Amino acid sequence: MARMSADERRESVIRAAIHEFARGGYYGTSTEAIAKRVGVSQPYLFRLFPNKPAIFLAAAERCLRETRDVFAAAAEGLEGEEATLAMANAYARLIAEEPDKLQMQLQMYVTVAAAEAAGDHQLGELVRKGWMELWDxxxxxxxxxxxxxxxxxxxxxxxxxxxxxxxxxxxxxxxALYPSARIEKQAEPE
Structure with a gap:
């Protein structure tokens, strides 16, 4: 069996971190649990990432980027109501098929609130930046x-x-939340 490169291991850590943080939140997830899920030692984990906040930041950044990518792909070449419908349906599929993405988003918001209250603004800055990119x-x-x-x-x-x-x-x-249902109801003859 071929050994994984550091980049491949790093990718594995990010995927594992999304899963673990989605389930336990920042404060309830240990780096030991992430290392175990990946199949590496904690010391090796810390060769890939300097600390737990860096792992969380990488996971949060990935989650936001992948959500942006889903919206961008769905809306490509579309505008207005067609874009709204396409993005809404793509997002509904994303959270249904990959519930860790939804849970990770929610954990990001909770963690940002706790960190901001404690005077740590690094995570908040990253999540706000990612959210604004999502907005754009x-x-x-x-x-x-x-x-x-x-x-x-x-x-x-x-x-x-x-x-x-x-x-x-x-x-x-x-x-009332699915634009497709709203559009289908409007299209029905009276």
Missing amino acids: TVHVPLGGDVKETTTFMAYGMLINTLAAMGFPPGHRVWE
Whole structure:
């Protein structure tokens, strides 16, 4: 069996960290758990990343980038309502198929709040920067309309909250949240 390069191990650590931090949060996740999931020792883990905050930052950055990539790919070549629908459906698929991404997002927000309260602004700066890049990714296909972008992002945060609370697909809380359902209802003859 071929040995993994440091870059491949680093990638494995980031994937494992997303999973572990999504489940236990920053404060409830040990670097030992991450190392164990990857199959490396803690000392080796710290050769790849200088400390636990650096691992969390890498995981948070990856999560935000992958979400941006999902929105950008879905909206490519589309504008307005078509872009909204495509991005909403792509995001719904993302959080359904990769629940760790949703949980990691929520853990980022909780961790930022705790870190900011303790006077540590590094994570908050990274997450705010990533969130603004996410905003910009959505803003352009929505025609640069601030109200439309705000509405889209607000619905996304509500979807995050409802999904995190475990409302199953098909539950009545979802009825007004899916643009495709809204469009299909409008298209029906009266």
